[in-house]
Amino acid sequence: MTNSFADTLKSGGFVVTAQCTPPRGASAEALNACAGVLNGACAISVAECEDGVRMSALAACSHLIAAGAEPILHLLTRDMNRIALQASLLGAASMGVKSVLCTSGRHQTLTDARSARGVFDVDPIQLIGIADAMRKSGVLEDGSRIEGGFDILLGTDTNPFSDPVELQVIALDKAVASGADFVVTQPAFKLDKFNAWMELVRARGIHERTCIIASVMPLASAEQAAGLAAKYSHLDIPDEALQRLQAAEDVRAEGVAMAVDMVRALKSIAGVRGICVMGDDCGAAKDVISSSGIAGS
Numbered sequence: 001m002t003n004s005f006a007d008t009l010k011s012g013g014f015v016v017t018a019q020c021t022p023p024r025g026a027s028a029e030a031l032n033a034c035a036g037v038l039n040g041a042c043a044i045s046v047a048e049c050e051d052g053v054r055m056s057a058l059a060a061c062s063h064l065i066a067a068g069a070e071p072i073l074h075l076l077t078r079d080m081n082r083i084a085l086q087a088s089l090l091g092a093a094s095m096g097v098k099s100v101l102c103t104s105g106r107h108q109t110l111t112d113a114r115s116a117r118g119v120f121d122v123d124p125i126q127l128i129g130i131a132d133a134m135r136k137s138g139v140l141e142d143g144s145r146i147e148g149g150f151d152i153l154l155g156t157d158t159n160p161f162s163d164p165v166e167l168q169v170i171a172l173d174k175a176v177a178s179g180a181d182f183v184v185t186q187p188a189f190k191l192d193k194f195n196a197w198m199e200l201v202r203a204r205g206i207h208e209r210t211c212i213i214a215s216v217m218p219l220a221s222a223e224q225a226a227g228l229a230a231k232y233s234h235l236d237i238p239d240e241a242l243q244r245l246q247a248a249e250d251v252r253a254e255g256v257a258m259a260v261d262m263v264r265a266l267k268s269i270a271g272v273r274g275i276c277v278m279g280d281d282c283g284a285a286k287d288v289i290s291s292s293g294i295a296g297s
Contacts, residue, residue: 018038022047034069040286156183160198172206
């Protein structure tokens with residue numbers, strides 16, 4: 001790994017992360033391989049059962065730490081109440097996890113576990129507030145004191161491509177006011193929409209109070225792109241992307257090239273302080289990071 005995510009973020013540097021999805025099994029082999037492949041990233045962002053049952057993100061983080069990587073733990077308010085969330089925060093800190101992303105997660109009806117019941121005891125903004133109070137005052141929500149120190153970076157996600165975008169920015173402002181140190185966007189496929197969102201972010205000065213990390217996703221095929229666009233409207237994948245993939249001789253290389261172009265464009269936008277490469281293909285994420293020249297930046 002290059003300079004750590006926590007150190008780079010605190011120093012105001014440009015952060016580079018990549019997402020890793022835990023396996024549908026108990027073997028850590030894929031996680032260890034991912035840690036080796038993604039050594040150009042500051043940290044590996046570990047998703048928590050977004051699309052159905054997988055190894056827990058907390059367990060995956062422990063394997064990544066053992067493999068020499070710095071993980072960012074995702075905590076989903078969909079699946080746990082405030083007691084379990086606080087317990088996971090303490091457990092993560094005890095294992096050496098330095099950063100946590102607080103998110104609601106996809107609704108269970110959009111996953112392979114449609115019959116599961118959501119919890120939603122608190123929302124991500126409330127969770128950030130609880131965790132921020134834990135690290136500032138050393139007090140849990142029930143009033144009891146934390147034994148020993150608790151120091152962890154807090155983040156959240158946001159969608160620049162969901163209308164009305166003004167409401168997205170208002171919610172983001174509340175999350176930052178509650179203590180979010182970094183913000184990870186949904187993957188960008190339309191630069192004009194991202195720019196319009198960033199104008200609103202800059203108008204509120206949000207970029208001066210938190211680290212904005214823009215995401216990209218290298219698409220593997222036209223079929224994948226069409227499937228994602230149909231299932232997740234918030235991704236807002238343009239027809240042009242599908243057409244480029246359909247016409248490409250090397251589809252994987254074209255998907256990486258489109259992501260590299262987007263990385264370079266996003267990095268030049270005022271207020272953007274980092275990149276996250278999303279997707280299940282660690283090799284493609286590595287190619288995006290190395291080809292765009294952001295490794296170690």
